[in-house]
Amino acid sequence: xxxxxxxxxxxxxxVPFVLLLLALLALLVSLLGLARTASITAVRMDELQxxxxxxxxxxxxxxxxxxxxxxxxxxxxxxxxxxxxxxxSLGLTLVSLAxxxxxxxxxxxxxxxxxxAKQGRDNHEQAAVLKLMDEIAxxxxxxxxxxxxxxxxxxxxxxxxxxxxxxxxxxxxxxxxHSALQVTESVERxxxxxxxxxxxxxxxxxxxxxxxxxxLSMSGTMAELSADAADSSVAAQAAVEQAExxxxxxxxxxxxxxxxxxxxxxxxxxxxxxxxxxSAIDDRVSVVEEVAKRTDLLALNTTIRASAGSxxxxxxxxxxxxGQLSDEVSQLAEVLGQATRDIGSLTRTISQxxxxxxxxxxHTTAQLVIGMEQTSAANIALTAxxxxxxxxxxxxxxxxxxxxxxxxxxxxxxxxxDAINRITxxxxxxxxxxxxxxxxxxELAGELRQSLSDFRLPAKPSNNSDVPSRFGMGRDTSAxxxxxxxxxxxxxxxxxxxxxxxE
Amino acid sequence: MGPSQNEAxxxxxxxxxxxxxxxxxxxxxxxxxxxxxxxxxxxAGTRKWFRGLAVANGKLLPVTDMxxxxxxxxxxxxxxxxxxxxxxxxxxxDAVIGLxxxxxxxxxxxxxxxxxxxxxxxxxxxxxxVHNERVHRVLDIAALVQSPAFLNIxxxxxxxxxx
Numbered sequence: 001x002x003x004x005x006x007x008x009x010x011x012x013x014x015v016p017f018v019l020l021l022l023a024l025l026a027l028l029v030s031l032l033g034l035a036r037t038a039s040i041t042a043v044r045m046d047e048l049q050x051x052x053x054x055x056x057x058x059x060x061x062x063x064x065x066x067x068x069x070x071x072x073x074x075x076x077x078x079x080x081x082x083x084x085x086x087x088x089s090l091g092l093t094l095v096s097l098a099x100x101x102x103x104x105x106x107x108x109x110x111x112x113x114x115x116x117a118k119q120g121r122d123n124h125e126q127a128a129v130l131k132l133m134d135e136i137a138x139x140x141x142x143x144x145x146x147x148x149x150x151x152x153x154x155x156x157x158x159x160x161x162x163x164x165x166x167x168x169x170x171x172x173x174x175x176x177x178h179s180a181l182q183v184t185e186s187v188e189r190x191x192x193x194x195x196x197x198x199x200x201x202x203x204x205x206x207x208x209x210x211x212x213x214x215x216l217s218m219s220g221t222m223a224e225l226s227a228d229a230a231d232s233s234v235a236a237q238a239a240v241e242q243a244e245x246x247x248x249x250x251x252x253x254x255x256x257x258x259x260x261x262x263x264x265x266x267x268x269x270x271x272x273x274x275x276x277x278x279s280a281i282d283d284r285v286s287v288v289e290e291v292a293k294r295t296d297l298l299a300l301n302t303t304i305r306a307s308a309g310s311x312x313x314x315x316x317x318x319x320x321x322x323g324q325l326s327d328e329v330s331q332l333a334e335v336l337g338q339a340t341r342d343i344g345s346l347t348r349t350i351s352q353x354x355x356x357x358x359x360x361x362x363h364t365t366a367q368l369v370i371g372m373e374q375t376s377a378a379n380i381a382l383t384a385x386x387x388x389x390x391x392x393x394x395x396x397x398x399x400x401x402x403x404x405x406x407x408x409x410x411x412x413x414x415x416x417x418d419a420i421n422r423i424t425x426x427x428x429x430x431x432x433x434x435x436x437x438x439x440x441x442x443e444l445a446g447e448l449r450q451s452l453s454d455f456r457l458p459a460k461p462s463n464n465s466d467v468p469s470r471f472g473m474g475r476d477t478s479a480x481x482x483x484x485x486x487x488x489x490x491x492x493x494x495x496x497x498x499x500x501x502x503e
Numbered sequence: 504m505g506p507s508q509n510e511a512x513x514x515x516x517x518x519x520x521x522x523x524x525x526x527x528x529x530x531x532x533x534x535x536x537x538x539x540x541x542x543x544x545x546x547a548g549t550r551k552w553f554r555g556l557a558v559a560n561g562k563l564l565p566v567t568d569m570x571x572x573x574x575x576x577x578x579x580x581x582x583x584x585x586x587x588x589x590x591x592x593x594x595x596x597d598a599v600i601g602l603x604x605x606x607x608x609x610x611x612x613x614x615x616x617x618x619x620x621x622x623x624x625x626x627x628x629x630x631x632x633v634h635n636e637r638v639h640r641v642l643d644i645a646a647l648v649q650s651p652a653f654l655n656i657x658x659x660x661x662x663x664x665x666x
Contacts, residue, residue, distance in 0.1 A: 293539060297581070300518070301536045303602050307516055 013106050020099040027092035034085035037078045044075040128155030136162060144170050179444050186444070190437040197430035204423040211416040214409050221406050225399055232395040239388035246381030249374045256371035263364040270357040277346045277353065284339045284346070291336050298328055517607065517632055519600040519639045522578045523570020525617055527596075528603065528632045528639035533589045537599055538582045541566065546656075552577075553656040554595055559584055566593040567653065574620035590648035600639075605632050607641055626650060 051068035132155045135148045144166055148159030305321050516531040538559055543566050545555035552571035557564045559582075570578035580597045610631045617640075619627070626647040632639045647653050 297537050297539055297599075300599065300602055303516070304518070304531050304534050304536065307531050 010110075013103065013110055016099055016102040016106055020096060020103055023092055023096040023099050027089060027096055030085055030089040030092055034082060034089060037082045037085060041075070041078045041082065044071065044078065047071050048075050125153050125155060128153045129158075131155070132159050132162070135159070139166070144173065176448065179448055183441060183444055186437045186440045190434050190441075193430045193433040193437065197427055197434070200423045200427045200430065204420055204427065207416050207420045207423065211413055211420065214413040214416065218406060218409050218413070221402050221409070225402050225406070228395050228399045228402070232392055232399065235388050235392040235395060239385050239392060242381045242384040242388060246378045246385060249378035249381055253371050253374040253378055256367050256374060260364050260367045260371060263360050263367060267357055267360045267364065270353045270360065273353050274350055274357065277350045281343055281346050281350075284343045287335060287339045288343075291332050291339070294328075295332055298325065298332070515607070517603050517605075517639075517641065518583065519603050519632065519634055520583065520596040521580075521598045521600065522594070522596040523573050523575025524597075525570070525573055525575060525619070526637050526639040527569075528607075528641045529583065529594075529644055530641075531602060533586050533644045534583050535586045536560070536584045538584060538593070541582050541593070548658050549656045550658055557582070557593065559593070562591075564591065564593045565656070566595050567656075569594045569596050572620075572653070573623045574618070585644060585648065589644050592648055592653075600634070603632055603634050603639075605634055607632055610640070611638065620652075623652075626653075 048068070048071050051064075051071050054064065055068060128151060132148050136146055138146045146166060148162050150156045150160045150163070302321075302325055305325075517528040518531050518534055518537075519526070519528050521527070536559070541557040541559060541564070543555045543557045546553065549555075552568040554566040554568050557566050564582075564584060566582055568577050570576050578595050578597045580595065581599050583594045583596060583599070585592045585594070607630045610629050611633075626643045628641045628643050630641045632641065
């Protein structure tokens with residue numbers, strides 16, 4: 001801003017005003033010296049008063065009188081200075097009054113000349129403002145090429161500020177155009193990425209549709225498998241129940257067979273005893289037969305001897321034969337009696353064993369009947385188990401066939417899932433590219449916000465407050481304080497640097 | 504004057520036995536005893552039908568296989584000890600059927616003669632006892648024990664050597 005040159009009014013008023021200031025300054029110094037001298041005088045007078053009071057009390061020595069005399073001499077010293085200062089003060093006061101009158105006269109003359117000069121300047125400023133308005137009129141149609149003429153008048157200052165604002169607008173518009181181009185490029189890239197992503201998504205949708213069909217088929221097959229598994233479960237449950245029945249029947253049959261085995265063992269023991277007894281009876285019968293033979297032979301021999309004795313044998317020989325015969329008969333009778341007793345005992349034992357054997361055989365027969373019934377029940381259960389097992393095998397075979405078919409579907413599904421995975425990777429790449437483009441857009445938006453933050457918007461209107469109008473955006477004219485004025489050049493410099501960098 | 508056929512013969516008891524398939528009978532008064540088992544000690548250089556020597560009631564007893572002596576199969580049953588009056592000998596037979604009181608009669612004409620050795624034929628009488636429809640030829644014990652064939656127990660080879 002150009003410095004204001006002093007006019008004639010100020011030049012004429014300066015000399016008497018300076019002289020008046022010097023006179024007032026000298027008067028002030030004179031008054032200060034007068035006041036200081038008066039103060040010193042008062043202090044000396046107080047000291048003298050004290051010394052004089054001591055002299056009047058009569059307790060003063062010689063040395064003290066000398067000191068009092070010195071004080072009195074010192075009290076005399078400031079008095080001439082006071083007089084001189086008073087004189088100087090009076091003179092300076094008179095000079096100041098004269099100078100003041102001079103200043104008043106000069107001021108009255110200068111005021112009259114200033115009023116005339118001001119009227120001329122107002123006329124000149126009005127003409128400059130009209131010229132400025134004519135120069136900035138194209139700006140209303142959006143022409144930023146306008147440039148106002150700068151002069152030393154107030155309108156010239158306004159034209160300078162207007163030119164600066166227009167330059168800022170030009171830079172701002174250029175920056176916004178450049179940013180718009182970059183945004184357009186980023187949007188184009190995002191569109192390309194979106195097209196790629198859309199194609200990938202379409203392909204992925206197709207693959208997912210195929211996979212969905214496979215899954216649907218798999219679901220149907222799995223439902224059939226589930227139904228077959230349910231049937232298998234039912235058949236297995238029936239087989240388990242039949243197996244439990246068979247197990248119970250077999251356990252009962254086994255217990256019966258064990259009892260039958262015990263009975264058979266007992267019967268075997270009885271039969272062995274019977275066989276032993278029969279063998280013993282055979283032995284006894286052999287003994288009896290032997291006895292019978294011997295008896296028969298004895299009878300024959302006795303008959304022979306009797307027939308022979310009747311003819312020729314002596315009485316002595318006959319008596320001896322009879323004695324021998326009696327001994328043999330006695331031995332035979334003893335042997336026969338023992339054999340008879342043994343046979344009787346054996347017969348009773350055999351009878352008891354036979355009764356026990358019959359009872360055991362009857363019990364065994366009853367056990368066998370029950371065991372056969374239980375074995376029949378077990379056979380029925382095993383037959384049912386066999387039938388259920390056959391049904392279960394058919395179900396399992398059906399499930400195996402379906403599982404084999406399902407494995408092919410699963411392979412197809414795996415291939416589709418691989419394709420989907422590949423497409424998902426491509427989609428992820430596209431999304432990543434979009435994200436980078438969006439980051440660029442975000443940075444550009446940040447730069448735009450930073451660029452627009454240098455301007456203050458007027459009060460928000462009621463409608464469409466978020467969109468600034470083309471001409472509503474600009475530097476706030478109310479921000480004419482010193483801070484805004486001092487920050488404007490640096491921001492303009494930064495904006496110019498950014499414009500250079502963008503270009 | 505000998506006894507006529509029509510005269511009633513005294514009832515005598517006979518012992519019926521079987522030897523080598525021959526049904527024979529011997530007078531009971533000529534049999535001292537019947538032994539079930541005897542320990543027979545064979546004698547070397549004797550004929551096959553001579554079983555050997557045995558001890559019966561503390562007395563030495565030569566035992567002859569009656570079935571083999573008759574030219575039939577060998578006998579292995581009881582031994583008939585002859586009365587000492589008839590001779591000291593024992594006859595081993597297959598089985599002693601029993602003591603018969605049936606009267607002795609003439610041999611029926613329809614009866615076929617058994618196949619026996621020539622010496623044995625001399626000891627068989629023409630009389631017989633029918634018991635249980637079986638015809639038992641009565642054996643002449645005295646002729647038997649006195650026959651040279653019965654007494655000669657030496658083996659033929661040994662006999663030829665002696666001669």
